[in-house]
Amino acid sequence: MLPTDINRPAYFHKVVDCQWACPAHTPVPEYIRLISQGRYDDAYMVNWESNVFPGILGRTCDRPCEPACRRGRVEEANAAKPEPVAICRLKRVTADFKGGEVRAMMPRPRARNGKRVACVGAGPASLTVARDLAAQGYSVTVFDGERKAGGFMWSQIPRFRLPESVIDEETGYIFALGVEFLANRRIDSLKALVAQPWDAIFVGCGAPRGRDLPIPGRQEGAANIHIGIDWLASVSFGHVTSVGRRVIVLGGGNTAMDCCRSARRMGADDVKVIVRSGFDEMKASPWEKEDAMHEGIPILNYHVPKAFLHEGGRLKGMSFEIVRAEYDDKGRRTLVPTGEPDAVFDCDDVLVAVGQENAFPWIERDAGIDFDKWGLPVLDEKTFQSTLPHVFFGGDAAFGPKNIITAVAHGHEAAVSIDRFLHGEDLRQRPPPHVNLMSQKMGIHEWSYDNAVSDDARYKVPWAAAEKALASIKVEVELGFDPKTALKEAQRCLNCDVQTVFADKLCIECDACVDICPMDCITFTENGDEADLRTRLKAPAQNTTQDLYVSKQLKTTKVMVKDEDVCLHCGLCAERCPTGAWDMQKFLLITTKAGDRARGVHAE
Numbered sequence: 296m297l298p299t300d301i302n303r304p305a306y307f308h309k310v311v312d313c314q315w316a317c318p319a320h321t322p323v324p325e326y327i328r329l330i331s332q333g334r335y336d337d338a339y340m341v342n343w344e345s346n347v348f349p350g351i352l353g354r355t356c357d358r359p360c361e362p363a364c365r366r367g368r369v370e371e372a373n374a375a376k377p378e379p380v381a382i383c384r385l386k387r388v389t390a391d392f393k394g395g396e397v398r399a400m401m402p403r404p405r406a407r408n409g410k411r412v413a414c415v416g417a418g419p420a421s422l423t424v425a426r427d428l429a430a431q432g433y434s435v436t437v438f439d440g441e442r443k444a445g446g447f448m449w450s451q452i453p454r455f456r457l458p459e460s461v462i463d464e465e466t467g468y469i470f471a472l473g474v475e476f477l478a479n480r481r482i483d484s485l486k487a488l489v490a491q492p493w494d495a496i497f498v499g500c501g502a503p504r505g506r507d508l509p510i511p512g513r514q515e516g517a518a519n520i521h522i523g524i525d526w527l528a529s530v531s532f533g534h535v536t537s538v539g540r541r542v543i544v545l546g547g548g549n550t551a552m553d554c555c556r557s558a559r560r561m562g563a564d565d566v567k568v569i570v571r572s573g574f575d576e577m578k579a580s581p582w583e584k585e586d587a588m589h590e591g592i593p594i595l596n597y598h599v600p601k602a603f604l605h606e607g608g609r610l611k612g613m614s615f616e617i618v619r620a621e622y623d624d625k626g627r628r629t630l631v632p633t634g635e636p637d638a639v640f641d642c643d644d645v646l647v648a649v650g651q652e653n654a655f656p657w658i659e660r661d662a663g664i665d666f667d668k669w670g671l672p673v674l675d676e677k678t679f680q681s682t683l684p685h686v687f688f689g690g691d692a693a694f695g696p697k698n699i700i701t702a703v704a705h706g707h708e709a710a711v712s713i714d715r716f717l718h719g720e721d722l723r724q725r726p727p728p729h730v731n732l733m734s735q736k737m738g739i740h741e742w743s744y745d746n747a748v749s750d751d752a753r754y755k756v757p758w759a760a761a762e763k764a765l766a767s768i769k770v771e772v773e774l775g776f777d778p779k780t781a782l783k784e785a786q787r788c789l790n791c792d793v794q795t796v797f798a799d800k801l802c803i804e805c806d807a808c809v810d811i812c813p814m815d816c817i818t819f820t821e822n823g824d825e826a827d828l829r830t831r832l833k834a835p836a837q838n839t840t841q842d843l844y845v846s847k848q849l850k851t852t853k854v855m856v857k858d859e860d861v862c863l864h865c866g867l868c869a870e871r872c873p874t875g876a877w878d879m880q881k882f883l884l885i886t887t888k889a890g891d892r893a894r895g896v897h898a899e
Contacts, residue, residue, distance in 0.1 A: 298847045304730045307882040310859050311792045316363035318704035320886050321345040324792040331785040336396050339389040347423050350461045353387025357698040378753040380787045388781040405432035413493045415482050418446020419699045420690030421499030423706025427889040429472040440481030450528040453557050454769045485658040495685045495713045502691035504654040508647050512603030516610035523554045523648030539643025541565040546648035547577030554646040555592045560768040568594045612641040651696045678722040679709040714889040729885040746866040749786040790864050792882045799846040801876035808868035816858040
């Protein structure tokens with residue numbers, strides 16, 4: 296193998312598994328260290344720069360960072376159920392314990408540059424675009440059909456998961472930058488919007504239409520059959536205040552989990568979630584399923600809806616065909632009837648949460664926007680630019696329903712595109728992220744970070760008492776960590792951004808680092824191709840998605856090979872090395888945002 300080029304921004308970024316997995320590339324270990332130091336304001340701002348909504352995401356994020364967390368891999372040999380660091384809940388800690396100083400830490404917008412940008416929809420993608428561009432002097436106006444900003448964060452996520460005050464606070468930080476918010480202003484014509492003097496338009500209107508289930512009995516039982524996302528919005532707006540005693544929720548995603556838990560709080564005492572897939576194949580996050588079951592809601596799988604049952608013009612139940620999953624030699628699944636009698640469940644209401652789709656009735660088909668066969672806009676996947684050059688899309692409106700953090704990531708990229716577009720620059724020529732590597736050495740055996748590895752199991756977030764939480768749709772269930780518990784959980788972080796950097800010219804091949812490494816991830820051996828080399832290490836490197844760190848040829852003609860996959864970043868190799876060939880260097884990735892650096896302008 297060729298020597299590893301650690302100057303490539305992606306190399307050490309990939310080693311920081313949590314940050315690599317985050318669509319917005321939040322520097323997770325950086326803010327967790329700040330929490331452990333009690334520097335909550337600084338930790339909040341690290342998040343705010345990347346993901347814009349720390350308090351919201353600290354309660355609702357889909358957490359792609361946590362399955363990627365190294366902690367869950369290195370504990371496997373010693374833990375019955377290895378668990379990652381509670382990254383998402385630590386994000387909430389930064390919001391819960393920050394002081395008022397964060398307002399003073401936020402950027403002061405530049406003088407207005409004369410350019411006007413319209414954002415359609417006040418969801419996470421549009422608000423991210425607005426924040427990034429307003430700070431650079433753009434006049435940004437956000438339109439939304441509802442009375443408050445937040446998009447589906449406000450209209451569809453129940454208050455027991457996300458208090459309204461948190462949404463108001465974090466959207467308020469954006470409007471404080473000079474962003475104009477026009478509430479109750481639904482855009483009903485793209486042509487009319489384009490005809491106004493906007494220099495650029497960003498469409499972040501989400502995927503507002505829930506899929507229906509057109510099976511027998513749908514029309515007859517219509518009064519008590521509700522589309523999940525519409526029902527959640529009606530609950531949020533106060534239009535719906537009760538539900539029948541017996542409720543069936545159809546669907547296996549996070550919306551279904553919100554529906555069933557909301558129904559329990561709206562008066563239903565018999566709530567079932569019924570899905571056509573297997574339990575493990577449900578799209579809902581594992582913790583969302585656990586939360587629903589914790590509240591006594593059963594999840595029945597491999598039940599395919601056949602009919603809504605009605606009597607006298609009123610819904611009375613549903614029937615389901617029971618199936619099993621069979622897979623062909625390519626892993627494709629087919630649901631096959633088991634031959635068992637249909638299952639029948641009585642119910643008073645059904646909430647249909649079987650998916651969402653995009654709807655753009657307000658975009659005229661001759662307005663210059665091309666759509667694909669799925670009804671999605673044709674976009675440049677890198678720039679988010681549509682076929683109408685000054686119109687950009689992001690969030691669920693771009694490539695279909697995803698989640699808040701993905702919408703934020705889209706917003707950042709679209710803001711860069713708009714910034715470059717309005718300066719007449721090539722949208723696809725985007726500056727790479729900026730990278731810092733800084734030694735953490737403070738003495739012969741001292742580092743400027745705590746490199747002791749905690750053996751603690753993951754700490755649980757306390758919940759409100761069940762009788763209180765289930766009595767109201769507005770009582771927040773999760774109470775969050777207190778500072779003492781947050782500190783303990785923060786100490787479980789392995790500081791994966793503090794990298795082991797090897798200087799081959801200083802190495803005397805004494806094997807001291809090999810002997811002291813607790814994970815057997817360092818080997819000195821003859822070079823070879825990657826597949827062969829992975830099998831010849833002290834501990835075989837089996838995770839091929841994580842790179843090997845390979846040095847230049849040493850004096851004995853061997854090379855140093857390190858398996859980045861299971862390294863604890865404990866620094867023992869650097870402490871033990873007699874020549875300083877190993878160093879612990881903190882890696883910080885600064886992603887490109889709208890502004891001078893996005894356009895290749897170097898500030899003096």
